[in-house]
Amino acid sequence: MTVAGAFLGGASGRLLPASIPLRFFGAAVAYHVLGWLVLVVAPGDWMAFRGGLGWPLAALHLFTLGVLGMTALGAAAQLLPVATRQAPVGARALACIWGLYTPGVALLALGMGLALPALLAAGGIAVALALATWAILAARHLRGARGMPGVCAHAWSALASLFLLLASALLLAASWLGWDVPGRQLTLPLHLLFAPFGFMGLLALGLSYLLVPMFALSPPPRESTQLASCACIVAALLLAAAAVFGLMPDAARALSWTLGATGVLLHLHLMRRALAAGMRKELGRSFVLVKLAWAALLATVLLGGVLWAGVELPRAEPAFGLALIAWLLTFVLGMLQRILPFLGALHAAAGKRRGPTASMLTHDKALKAHFRCHLAAFAVLALAVAIDAPWLARAGAALGLAGAVAFAVFHLHLMRKLRAAGV
């Protein structure tokens, strides 16, 4: 039986209580609204942001920690037991993690927005404790893993990246508190490397090997290619870190980019084959978003290469940042709109003769509105970057906010339906 099959066939034994993943996903939906809202109302030209405390940094962390991190914690807590063929454990610990992480992200973002380092540090410590505890739970699952070596290799690498990103984040927070710590010229690039590409990126790529075949009804992608892709990306991260520390920086960067691009291309090749071999051809709007996210991933790799090669391309830096956020946010929202009703229907059907189907739990009009607004937001933001127009960027953020509100309507509708179904 495939691992996805073990999930689908023996679903009830593999499921965490519904309230656990749903609280993580609910918080992610709320932070999604807040992230765009901050960009709409933040004073000044946030397109000119190049670092430092302020509302642009707060918005960035509302998206990264609030949406991407929160979703990763909830999704991995449910999917890793499936991938490792073990019963889920730690429901109470996960509830505590959520209780620490959710306000921690809010405090951290407020501290950044209001430029209050003490508040930022308090939030940062809460977030770091929550993430470290979650990592221990995830590592316990991975230690007892049976099968799915590709997913497990990605998850182990993501956990290692998580510790590097936490260490760099705490050092950055300490530097804002005025403590004598290693310079930002070391900690910031490491943070920017291991947060999006190491932790979130590897987790997104690894869990795709479970989710995409499950939804497309295709055989699992070849394990050796999954492992090769993971090895390339991990080697790329290590070489990029070596370049940050000044070890043959030019050669290390060139090799890092080549390996990273190879890893990404291998991943996309496996995804394309999974979709082509899948018995389900009509995968709907959610997979349009996932495919666009993969296009944004390719754009991220290309723009990263341009920046590292030192090619003079106007506005390449903000374009790279936008492509990176577009990749992860679009991927997460595409998957989330598929996972939420799927998981909800599994819970709602338990013990019932004719439980609700996934589409009965879905507010399709809200998702359609989100789809249009989300794509329009990123198109407008890309144009704003290209012509350097801050007013247009704010209009793009307003479209993003409208999409986030529509996504929240979809989520609230699903929660109401689940409550009515007795979940």
Next chain:
Amino acid sequence: MTTQTGRMLDEEHRRNLDLLERMERAIAGAPEATPELRKLLGEFARSMEVDIARHFEFEEQQLFPRLAEAGDGAISELMREEHDAIREVAQELLPLAQEVVQGAVDEEAWDRLRLGTLELIERQVSHIQKETMAMLPLLDDLLDPETDGELALEYAATA
């Protein structure tokens, strides 16, 4: 998938998924029954009535008991529950579908048919997803070549 029985069921799943996807595309936003849609609906109704009954009965009589004996009772129980739900929706739907195939129905009945068809398609697709990924791979360990051959012959004879 190495068993003949598994491959036969898988082949039927693929044909059925193709029909379900065509049906879903055709009926999702259709305001009324066009002649093409009536024809497709007729094919769909026949598939629901004949093929599903045959496919489900074979699985319930020949495969689920064997799965339960081998310790995979949870999967066979889940599949059986889903068969019951699909039969229930199909029973509500078939008379309406036959009315549409034979002539016109009013707007209210058309809406009921459209929504019921979409529900049946979704339940069927989700069920095929579970059988393909969770149940059929188990047949490789469950059926020895002799039993597999006998079951495949028996199933082919009911076609």
